[in-house]
Structure formats: structure tokens, C-alpha cells
Amino acid sequence: MPPSVVPPQERKPRVSTRPRQADIARAAGVSQATVSIVLGGRDNGGVRISEATREHILEVARNLAYSVNPVARSLAGGRNQILGVYTFEAVFPTVGRDFYQPFLLGIEQEAEQVGYDLLLFTSASMPGKRRSIYAGGVNRLAMADGSILLGRQDDKAEIARLARERFPFVYIGRRDVEGAEISYVAADYAQATDHVVEHLVKLGHRSLAYLGVTRPREPDADREAGWTAAVARLGLTATEVVVRRPSGERGLASLVKDLRLKRDVTALVLENPESAQRVLDVISQCGLRVPDDLSVAVLGDDPSVAASAEHWTGFRIPREAMGRQAVRLLIEALDEPATPPHRLTVPCPFVAGATVAPPAHAQPASVRTRARTGTVSRRAAGTATPTKRAPTKAAAARRTTRSSRDTTSKEKSE
Numbered sequence: 001m002p003p004s005v006v007p008p009q010e011r012k013p014r015v016s017t018r019p020r021q022a023d024i025a026r027a028a029g030v031s032q033a034t035v036s037i038v039l040g041g042r043d044n045g046g047v048r049i050s051e052a053t054r055e056h057i058l059e060v061a062r063n064l065a066y067s068v069n070p071v072a073r074s075l076a077g078g079r080n081q082i083l084g085v086y087t088f089e090a091v092f093p094t095v096g097r098d099f100y101q102p103f104l105l106g107i108e109q110e111a112e113q114v115g116y117d118l119l120l121f122t123s124a125s126m127p128g129k130r131r132s133i134y135a136g137g138v139n140r141l142a143m144a145d146g147s148i149l150l151g152r153q154d155d156k157a158e159i160a161r162l163a164r165e166r167f168p169f170v171y172i173g174r175r176d177v178e179g180a181e182i183s184y185v186a187a188d189y190a191q192a193t194d195h196v197v198e199h200l201v202k203l204g205h206r207s208l209a210y211l212g213v214t215r216p217r218e219p220d221a222d223r224e225a226g227w228t229a230a231v232a233r234l235g236l237t238a239t240e241v242v243v244r245r246p247s248g249e250r251g252l253a254s255l256v257k258d259l260r261l262k263r264d265v266t267a268l269v270l271e272n273p274e275s276a277q278r279v280l281d282v283i284s285q286c287g288l289r290v291p292d293d294l295s296v297a298v299l300g301d302d303p304s305v306a307a308s309a310e311h312w313t314g315f316r317i318p319r320e321a322m323g324r325q326a327v328r329l330l331i332e333a334l335d336e337p338a339t340p341p342h343r344l345t346v347p348c349p350f351v352a353g354a355t356v357a358p359p360a361h362a363q364p365a366s367v368r369t370r371a372r373t374g375t376v377s378r379r380a381a382g383t384a385t386p387t388k389r390a391p392t393k394a395a396a397a398r399r400t401t402r403s404s405r406d407t408t409s410k411e412k413s414e
Contacts, residue, residue, distance in 0.1 A: 314351055
């Protein structure tokens, strides 16, 4: 026979066997207030508690296998040494795990250094519904002393509510929230982008195109701000640079052809690292090679394709460092709750890569006209071999001088 199911209204509540402070007080023969002061490690407010009484209470607590309830401690106004980690989307899918893993690694390392435990919040709600910090109508993050937030599918209304409630939190990534000032740790995309553009100009590129996402967010805006600043600082004119935000594969293919063949663009700067491989495929389909015919710089790295990350010219997003800095900012906010929100940017290390080279017009003719055996150069694929370039004028002059000496010596010997 199948087991009978007891209706919810007829179920008896479980009797908790977990020892409470009241149990310790009875067993130790002291007041519950004294037990709370000793176990909570709080200031006794002038009430003297002898060392013998303190040791006796702790021994009774150990014998009863008492453990502190972190939620109760938090509700009582104390710290429970727990930091929350909340993501607006799943952090462990197969495709995206490498994107979040470095952030989580940095968070874990720093939390361990400062003696805090971590609590991962999923804000579980009904299947198919969007995650919510306030699932069930309450701030689920309140079980922790404070929380680190991350994720691209954020909810600005919930972030603003957290700020109004003065709940301590730090966001990883710059976020502009209307009506609220929040603490965040962001990559310094503007400065890193400026460096990439300068690198291209130093190689001889003057005709550049910036390819952005269709719907830019705060990190994308920072990248474009760096591009704009670099263009102005390096003296590039409006006829030499162009900004485009293509949509779809077909639009991207026609745009690449137009930029390279009609506008004579020699270098592309990609705002979105995740589009890098797709752009490379489109360039190949157009019969062009990277970097021989067209250089490509990427404003960041896509950790899901880490095997080829070193081949792309651009910069690396300092995810681990951002995670560590987020924990430090959160601890500061907990120690000094009256301080205003703090914003921190972390430098992005430049990666020389192999997808950028001097433009064709700056190379010797023998390099420009060499036979084409494929659409993507081995240099961009990470298997480059040194290119034999035509001799410079100085080298040719030295060879001519040596030849003259050899002829003169020969004549004398004869």
C-alpha cells in the first residue's frame, strides 16, 4: 500500500532539540542576560562578570553542544561574520561559469583573509520567474552582515531599495541607479581603451572603426568614453574614425566589407569581447586575414574561450582583483557605516596579442603582395612565424659598402 499522506493542517510541528541560551542559563545557574553577554562577546555595559563565571558558562555551552544562531545574532544587532554573495543570474551554467569563477575566487580569497564566511544567495522564487532579492516580501540578504552583488541582468529598482534601507552592499561593476548612490568596484575600461587606441596609432593606424553593442550598458559606455578621449588626445579627425553598432550577422558582414573596402579602415576596435570570434569569422568570410589585411583589438577578454585569450590584442579584465576589492570595500562599510558610498576602479593589464600589426600601407611592398594561402594568418591563430621583411635602406647601404670593399680587395689581390 502506498504511504498515507498527512494533510498540512494535521501535521504536528517539530519540537526543536537545539539548545538555547535559556537552557545554558538554567544549567549554569546564571541569568540569560549574563549568558547572552558571554556568548555574544559584547560589552557587558559595566556589569562585572568574573573569569570563573565566564569559563563556567562556556563549558556548559560546550557540553550542551550549543552553537550560535547567526540569524538571531544579526537580528539582535550584532555581526555574524557572514558576507552574502548575490547574483542576478545563475553563476554555474556551463557556458557562463568561467565568467563568474574569477570574481568568486577573489571574493573567497579575501573573505578568508579577513575571517568571514560566505553565503551564496539564489533568491529562489517560482520556476521561470526572475530572481528577486525581495522574494517573499523581505530582504533575504539580511541574514548576512552585508552582501556583494554581481550580474549583468540587474534590477535597478531593487538596488535602489537596498540603498534606501541602508543595507551594506557593494556591486561588482559600475552601476548608475537613479535616486541612489551605491558603492561599486569596476574595471578601468576607459583608461584601458585609451591605451589600446594609442597602441594602434603608434603602429601607424589612422583609419579606425569602433564596433559597439546594440544596447550599451555602463561598462560599454566607459569603453566608448575611453575611445572618445583617446581620439581627441591623439589628434584623430572625424574622417579617420567611425563608431558603428551593428545588429545581426548580415549587418556585421556588410559593415566589415564597407569599412575595409570603401572606407579603407585598417583596424577594428571591438567593444564586446564576446563578439570577437564572431567578428573574426565574418572577416574570414570576406576573404580578409587578421592582422595582415585588418587588425582587430578587443576591449576585454572572454574567459569562456580562455585557450585563445592570449592571441587577442587588447586588455584583460581583472576579475579576481575586483572580487577582492569588493570584499575590502564591504568590510570598510561595515566598520564605518556613516561613510558615504565609495567607488573604485581597478586597472586592466594590456595584452599585446597577435591580432594587431602595422597597416599594410606602412609595410614593405613585398609583404603586401605576398601570396595568400588562407583567410586567417597563422600569426592571429597563435602559430606565427617571423615574417621576413624587405631590407631597410640602412641595411642595403651596409651591404653595398661591404660589396665595394670586397671588390676592391679582390682587385688588389689580383
